[in-house]
Amino acid sequence: MTDDNGAQWAGESSELRAARARMVETQLVPRGIACPRVLAAMGEVPRHEFVDPRLVGEAYSDHALPIGHGVTISQPYMVALMTERAAIKPGDRVLEIGAGSGYQSAVLAALGAEVFAIERIDALVAPARARLDRLGYGAQVHLRVGDGSLGWPENAPYAAILVAAAAPQIPQALIDELAPGGRLVIPVGTDAQELRLICRRASGKPSLQADGEGSRGFSEESLLPVRFVPLIGQG
């Protein structure tokens, strides 16, 4: 179904399809999103299905949008950047914290991941589940209500972990659940936040602190200043 202009969904207007292709060309490519698979996934997933029907006209705009309960669906560029830096391969097990509308889960599923998504607001989960099922991504996404700052140990380790809410500090559970070679993309901070990429080395001590010999099991990179809703949890 996918061609150079992205996917066409049954019942979707040509305006929405064109707006999605424009989103990729004007918001993602010029800012440096270069992975063809990520661009194809962003061109495929119908973002307008993940917003309130009254906001469909804004679904492909260059900003976050309210999805109720005081939270937002992230800006398309932020979803694309986090997805690209997480370097998702088909078949990867991916943990997603803060599933919200389910949009990020769909993008990960479009890349062939098996997604384990957690959302703390009960009322958001059923609609997200229904959308993912209706659009054909449901079989790849396990979605549950809970506190994602505590991780989801039953399915660990994960090749990638994406967090869509800002943590005051990186929850230890997420560090513990990263597979060797795995990537964690997470906004950190309260007022001033930055998006960080933490990569667990294929070998090395699974701690963020340097050990006695000075070798660290992780590399850490600050990507850019960001503004996310807070991660509310115990981890």
Ligand code: SAH
């Ligand atoms: N990826 C979502 C973004 C939603 S905003 C989307 O594309 O729609 C971030 C989400 O994180 C909110 O829905 C918020 O309820 C959720 N959240 C905050 N703290 C959480 C926690 N500890 N565990 C799980 N979800 C959490």
